[in-house]
Amino acid sequence: MKMPRFYILALTLGLLFFAASLTPTLIPRGWVVQGALGGLLMALGYLIGRVALSIWRLLELPEATGRALTRLRVAIVLPFLILLVLCISQARDWQNGVRERMEMPPLETSHTAQMLALAILIFVLLFVLGLAVQWLFDRVRTRLYRYMPPRAANVAGLVVTGLLLLVVTRDGMLDRVIGTLDTSYTTAQALFETSPPIPEGVETGGADSLVDWSALGQPGRDYVTSGPKAADIAAFTGRAALQPIRVYVGLAEDKSPETRARIALEELRRQGGFQREVLIVALPTGTGWLDPGALDPVEYMHGGDVATVAAQYSYLQSPLALMLETDAGLDQAEALISAVHRYWRSLPKDNRPRLYVHGLSLGAWSSMYGTDLFALLDDPIDGALWVGAPFPSAKWRAVVASRNAGSPYVAPVLGEGRLVRFASNYQNALGPDGWGAMRIVYLQYASDPIVFYEPASVFRPPVWMTEPPAPDVSPEMRFMPIVTQFQLAVDMALATTAPAGYGHSYFGRDYVEPWVALTAPANWSAEDTKRLIAHCDSGFQIGCDHR
Template identity: 45%
Template sequence: MESMTKSQRSTATEPEASPWWLPSYVGLFVGVIFFALMFTPSLIPRPPIFQGLLGGLAFAIGYAIGHGSVVLWRYLELPEVPRPWRRAANIVLVIACAIAAVIYVPQAAAWQDEVRARLNMPPVETFNLLLVFAVAVITALLLILLGRLVLAGVRAASAGVYRWMPRRIASLLGAVIFIVLLVTIVNGTLVSATIGAIDRAQALVDVTDPPGAVVPAEDTRSGGPGSSIEWRQLGRAGKRFVTEGPRKADIEAFTGRQALEPIRVYAGLRAADSPEKQAEAALADLIRMGAFSRSILVIATPTGTGWVDNNGIAPLEYMHDGDIATVGVQYSYLQSPFSLVLEPGRAQDSAAAVFRTIYRYWKTLPEDSRPRLYLFGLSLGSHGSEASPPLHAWLGDSFDGAVWSGPPFRNRLWLTIQRDRDEGSPSWRPVFEGGANFRVIGHGGDASDAPSDWGRVRMVYIVYPSDAIVFFEESMFYRPPEWLTPPRGEDVSPLLRWYPIITALQVGIDMMLSAEVPPGHGHDYAVADYISAWNAVSAPANWTDEDAKRLATKIETETAKHSGSW
């Protein structure tokens, strides 16, 4: 024994290698636990296919954690379970997996129905467990296969340096080399190609006319006879924006008073070759159409594709008898989630350029005759709009206020309000400095009610507790979010429990589904709440609660009529 060579001693201390096709029992155990917990409630109900995708992803992550722990344990050459006991230990793990599945999986339908009830959705008629399992198995197998391919690459890289250094150092260095090469290739080639392909596909869609969109006959809308921006330069979302919205006759029929023709200006990506030039084109239209003689001017930052929510602008046009001008500038062809991840900073850069260009002109006008200046943004639009005013625009010649709905979890100002909220207010409905300048409302909320009187600038956030886009946090992977602390938001299930990794994955999937719910929940912001917010921010004369109810019903009816055509 004492005469063993160095090679023999090394071999004697190495763990016995398992065949590549043999599963890890510890990996299976952790994977099944993750899979079972994934059926527990979250913010948004999940259809079977998404439940299957999420279950497969959770299983693969759990399997990787379990198997990775075993690999790390062996790498550190720590004591292992003696061989005679391993079979018994594996049997115990299999039984534990079966118990977890029996406890959690059968409750899936009831849990989903509880969440649906919170969001005023009907219960599921059938919950297709077979479909869930099929999708989960396929997803998990593909991810595990991908993981094994990565491990094979790491082993190959480690083998290349093993001849020059000790085994454990070679394993670590090989892993670093392979991962650096993989990330470099993916970031440099795959991601760039994917962004380019998505951008080209969305650009092709952007040139088409949405159903029902027509060139405006009014000289108060971009693309029409009074505009320097051509119809083809508006883009799909811009064409929709100038087609939608009330006209003078609609407003007069609703209020019984004389009204002006609302001004809607929009500059698509094809209107100019930079955000600054787009902003200048939009400003030229505003001046040409007499926007700076109106009572209110709104700078509306669109979502990723350029969409401006008509439900967020039309109420203001009715409330102020059409004496409104609204301007929007497109900054991307991509859907908001893609734009947020693949084009970081583009929304803020565009919004800042638009605000800077319009604000400079607005500031030169006599203070007693220029319009009140407001900001508007939904979702990624609020992300850009929030960051658009420079410091001096908050002081002195400041803008007048803002309505921001569904602020994404990366909005800095929103995060500050949550973090520094007044004591006793929940993170999902924070009160900040008594509500002097910032107020937060939910569905059916009244932004006029706050401990302090309004200050110089009035800003209202509309936020629903069940909106995953607002309340996702990266830290949920390892700690519970504050919004789960009682009292919870009115549409957040009391059955929702925090689990490490699991809850973050669930809420991440919820972001993809958050708009597929009834208005007033998730990321679908209701007309009535926009009316309440604009009422508090812009203070229209002679506006009553009865007017608000009638207007909400009118716009909701019109939206439902056209929802399938866009």
């Protein structure tokens, strides 16, 4: 079969995309991921080249032929091949640069041969798939030539081919999604008859509890049974401590988010949560998981005089919950925060706990939505700690957009820092001084693609790529239209594979200073902060797992 004219030039564009895919982004990539990404982008570049050629011919623009075509090919292909070789030779150093900033051991080898073989295989498979689609399109439009003019038949053929592909692939995609949901449900929960016996001494789900232990689910049971005990806290502080209160209502408790919120409120009241010094309304990630590294530190620094209440809204992994159950988290956050806030504001101001809102990842997004700022005007909560807020969060975007001139996009400064401050793995929240009536801290890592993914990066660089890079971001990052978009999408998929303290893996030690800044614990010193950070590093539940 004779290759179409300009095939070499289209392939050259594909190779350019492949070369660009080797450049570093936020999360380090192994050879398997890099090979798959490179093959996909090579095929995409080739497709764009072929489409450009089709448009050129459709417009009946002049085409090079003979020696002119040969010279054009050499002039374009040769520099690109040199660039490709240079990028391949630099690939391992680029990845090691990212790994070094994340305190990971360097790659001994980039497995270049395996990566190239995988990329070529992916490209060939996608190329064959493209030929199959082209064959289908040709068959459809040829049939339609009998009934309509060629131009109309071409358009109709394209539409029919698209519909056929949609019908053929739809069932497969739905099966995959449903399979993922089933797996997520079975592995993350263990409900009703499969639930383990309730441990002795656990309040939430116990004999007198308003919460059904068998409906809690695995994330809820882990949360209410884990965390520091009063004796652990007393051993750390050297002072008498209380047992922290942890209330959690599982999704299986009731179908209604309002009912789950009501049960959570009543259980919180039953356990005496409104008599504690600090009360935290926490929204979990998609599966119902709460990061112990986020909540253990604040319980230590307040001598256990803390109550936390949470309610589950999904069984799904956070990305799936965001796509398929968008309203579930928002409805639950609004119901729970409103219920707790209404009861809290009915109490005398001198006889109620300080009230804070907290969420990680999808929990941050939903709890930001559920925090009604208008309802807070006359009786505001004391503050919020939002961690790894996903990029679609409108409130986060609005806050970042209002940063001071010259303030970095990844580490904004707003006004004098009286209402909102940002913290990261290299920047603290500047302590408990200088705040106004309400305190809000955003904890985010500059290397977190869940936060800093930019949908518009198809054609223009994200703002943060136009600024000097943060300490945990490679200075070798370069923007390339289309390619960067795919690289950042892969980064999002790999975000939680980064070491603790980078990417979307938030580290217990990095919660300590934000909580100190927000809650200003009594009899707490800078030395205590250092000791608690060291305690986080030494061992209690500090990992990050967005199950």
